[in-house]
Amino acid sequence: MPGSNAFREAPLPLFDTDEAVPTPLDKGARLPSYIAEHRKRLRARFMSGGADAMPDYELLELILFRAIPRHDVKPLARRLLDHFGDFNRVLTAPPERLRDVHGVGDAVITDLKILEASAHRMARARVIQRHVISSWDAVLDYCHTTMAHRETEQFRVLFLDRKNVLIADEAQAKGTVDHVPVYPREVAKRALELNASALILVHNHPSGDPTPSQSDIDMTAQVQTACDALGLTLHDHLIIGKSRELSFRSDGYL
Numbered sequence: 001m002p003g004s005n006a007f008r009e010a011p012l013p014l015f016d017t018d019e020a021v022p023t024p025l026d027k028g029a030r031l032p033s034y035i036a037e038h039r040k041r042l043r044a045r046f047m048s049g050g051a052d053a054m055p056d057y058e059l060l061e062l063i064l065f066r067a068i069p070r071h072d073v074k075p076l077a078r079r080l081l082d083h084f085g086d087f088n089r090v091l092t093a094p095p096e097r098l099r100d101v102h103g104v105g106d107a108v109i110t111d112l113k114i115l116e117a118s119a120h121r122m123a124r125a126r127v128i129q130r131h132v133i134s135s136w137d138a139v140l141d142y143c144h145t146t147m148a149h150r151e152t153e154q155f156r157v158l159f160l161d162r163k164n165v166l167i168a169d170e171a172q173a174k175g176t177v178d179h180v181p182v183y184p185r186e187v188a189k190r191a192l193e194l195n196a197s198a199l200i201l202v203h204n205h206p207s208g209d210p211t212p213s214q215s216d217i218d219m220t221a222q223v224q225t226a227c228d229a230l231g232l233t234l235h236d237h238l239i240i241g242k243s244r245e246l247s248f249r250s251d252g253y254l
Helices: 033-049 056-067 074-084 087-092 106-125 136-147 184-193 214-230
Strands: 154-160 166-174 198-204 233-240 245-247
Touching (some): 033 056, 056 087, 056 106, 074 087, 087 106, 136 198, 136 233, 136 245, 154 184, 166 184, 184 214, 198 214, 214 233
Parallel strands (some): 198 233
Antiparallel strands (some): 154 166, 154 198, 233 245
16 A cells, blocks of 8 residues: 555665564564465475476565565565566666555665676676677577666677687667667777677667667668778677567678
């Protein structure tokens, strides 16, 4: 209920004991046993069957347990999913938008952003300093993990050495829901600074449809021209949609 104190977060730090014996919620109140038993069952089911054993709202409950250790978090989990649409969009939502959901405060936002950063770090570890061609599926997974659920466009460049090993991955620009500014000379200049020999352009379409716009095609041609002038190879330009990607190289745009 808006304005109610029934959904207060626990203060940080995040890494306290797993969950203490229920303590008073307010003066004279204790955590109802059904909540404690519900949490115990969810944790047991997760440990025995993993994430596949539970729907998104229950996995989100597990995440919220630590930030809100003394209350039923199922309503908040459902509100978050109703508001953002799916689990991935909850994790990747900007903090200011998360705050729009009643019951979300600093502790919840911190935990969600830690999980998002961890997912990105794990996906990146599978591709950095690896041969891109032989790790292509991992590269696509990484791009989808970091970009597919963003609400605004982001432009990234994957920089490769002479052996096509990924030596750097950098976000070059952020934009709006349907546009991101890109400066081809800056892209080429950064490649030289990193002593890269080749690059792959990547950007997302928040609409979910990876079909390139005319501005996408024109920008890619400008980057190609800049690369040609400096002896760099432009391997591909990937547009990341929600569930699939488009390759300029495979689709004949390059």
